[in-house]
Amino acid sequence: MPIPQPIAEFLLKRMLVITGIVEDLPQQENRIEVDKDGKIRLFHKFHSYDVFRSRYYMTKLKRVFRSAGAVLCFGAMGDKDDIHTSHQVGTTRFGKDPNTSVLDEHCRLHDHENVFVVDGGFMPNALGVSPALTIAANALRVADTILQKAII
Numbered sequence: 001m002p003i004p005q006p007i008a009e010f011l012l013k014r015m016l017v018i019t020g021i022v023e024d025l026p027q028q029e030n031r032i033e034v035d036k037d038g039k040i041r042l043f044h045k046f047h048s049y050d051v052f053r054s055r056y057y058m059t060k061l062k063r064v065f066r067s068a069g070a071v072l073c074f075g076a077m078g079d080k081d082d083i084h085t086s087h088q089v090g091t092t093r094f095g096k097d098p099n100t101s102v103l104d105e106h107c108r109l110h111d112h113e114n115v116f117v118v119d120g121g122f123m124p125n126a127l128g129v130s131p132a133l134t135i136a137a138n139a140l141r142v143a144d145t146i147l148q149k150a151i152i
């Protein structure tokens, strides 16, 4: 039910909206696939531990705000919507073990030595912060390694 306009205006002048971000843990079942018709499909579910941490975080935040003088605290979590995701990473995660990773530590495919992947796919998990700088820094690291070691 929509909030009547005068009440919404009254509240908005006195409200502070704060968003807290909790990282999704990496899960094998969360993935992007191309189906037989060539359509890209995203599979995503929150782990129960992700939901637990979100609730825990929200409870703590409310306690902090109440201690700081907030009169009313409302909280909402995004855990009902399994389609909403952001900052997807890890589709070609790096690691030492070819059984659990696609790329080696130089972001080179374990089984194709002339292919390097330097986009967000290399990251094994999402860090819980915006990833663009890490992605760019890693691309520079890999480029340096390729040059220094002349590994192509």
Ligand SMILES: Cc1cc2nc3c(=O)[nH]c(=O)nc-3n(C[C@H](O)[C@H](O)[C@H](O)COP(=O)(O)OP(=O)(O)OC[C@H]3O[C@@H](n4cnc5c(N)ncnc54)[C@H](O)[C@@H]3O)c2cc1C
Binding pocket: 087, 118, 119, 120, 121, 130, 131, 132, 133, 135
């Ligand atoms: C609305 C929005 C806001 C964001 N805000 C932030 C923020 O504030 N801070 C932050 O750190 N991150 C932010 N991000 C996330 C950040 O932009 C991404 O995590 C990052 O850009 C991912 O880098 P990438 O190299 O993996 O992919 P991309 O930056 O998406 O690069 C992929 C590139 O590959 C190209 N490409 C795709 N398919 C092909 C193909 N078949 N052949 C050739 N080229 C191809 C694309 O054109 C693109 O240039 C935001 C993302 C969105 C959508």
